[in-house]
Amino acid sequence: MLSTFDSNLFLQITYTPKTLGQTHTHKDMEDKQSRELRSEEEEEEEHAKVDVWKYVFGFVEIAVVKCAIELGIADTIESHGSPMTLLELSSALRCDPSPLYRIMRVLVHLKIFKEKPATQLGPKVFAQTPLSKWLLKSGETSMSALILLESSPVMLAPWHGLSARIQGISNPAFEAVHGEDVWSYAKANPDHSKLINEAMACDARVAVPAVIESCLEVFKGIATIVDVGGGDGTTLRLLVEACPWVQGINFDLPHVVSVAQECDHIKNVGGDMFDSVPKADAVIMKWVLHDWGDDECIRILKKCREAIPENKGKVIIVEAVIDEKDEKEDIKLTNVRLMLDMVMMAHTNTGKERTLKEWGYVLGEAGFSRHTITPIHAVQSVIQAFP
């Protein structure tokens, strides 16, 4: 009996509460999960209600930054040598303090400039930040020309034709607005050509040091290198400064090289990369192939292959690689690469950013036997293709 009682008790004590507990736990868990789901959905709804305004006024951020560059706000604070009060800034810029204050309020909110609060010693002042230094009109860390190019009326107009381009009911977006492709337009409009060259130089000043930092060995043993579509020659200038054993040929369309910088150890050569490429130990191409569709890329790459020695030559491509896995640690650069792909859609006829597989396809079709891809701390990676 005792043992039965004990065992019943045991059962009661051991199993009953546990079974009850399990029922409760399961239901509780279900309730908790659905409460969590509801609150997650509610939270998403709340975020969406606010986030949608980004798309209503997203262009305003670009317009305000463009305004800051045109006014020369960063340059003025930089040459003043220390943070400036609103009155100092408005008198240096010769503008009305009241609208200037409203622009500065947004720029401070965007964390582009810093506002230092008033103290007993004086009123509040506006100071540079690492980000505002990218808005200087010139210098090694200036992105101004690239911002001014992308926000110029010429480059903004094609965006209105993006959906028509996707639906295939109009010419490529740039041509639909301007009647010719971006390179013919640049040839006919020297001011726009100058802006393109200066804008590309902005990126070269960021990307080339990243290439050198991560891949200096790529240039060991190269005596001559040709930069195909080299623009104003900034890429080669930086490369030759870092690798003084290299002689460079800056190769681009004749109207581009005719205004390119003159540098020691660099020769400017005009021509068309679809016809032929000057001979050298290696070719470098930065932000050129993404302007073109696969067929044109294969044609350009074949010309590059003809320009280098079969046994020890190589083509060094500095371009974005679209990461379809969307790696979280690189989310900001992934975002830039995806935006750049949209820029190619708006501004070129057939250009696009490519995935690993798409790079493999064009390189293989152009007759390269193997290639390597090295990520660097930039929007682009370094792709080396070997005959």
Ligand SMILES: C[S@@+](CC[C@H](N)C(=O)[O-])C[C@H]1O[C@@H](n2cnc3c(N)ncnc32)[C@H](O)[C@@H]1O
């Ligand atoms: C996007 S820009 C890149 C410039 C430079 N590589 C850089 O990244 O700073 C493309 C360059 O390709 C050049 N280009 C376009 N068509 C060309 C052609 N058929 N032959 C040679 N260069 C060409 C343009 O003039 C322009 O300088």
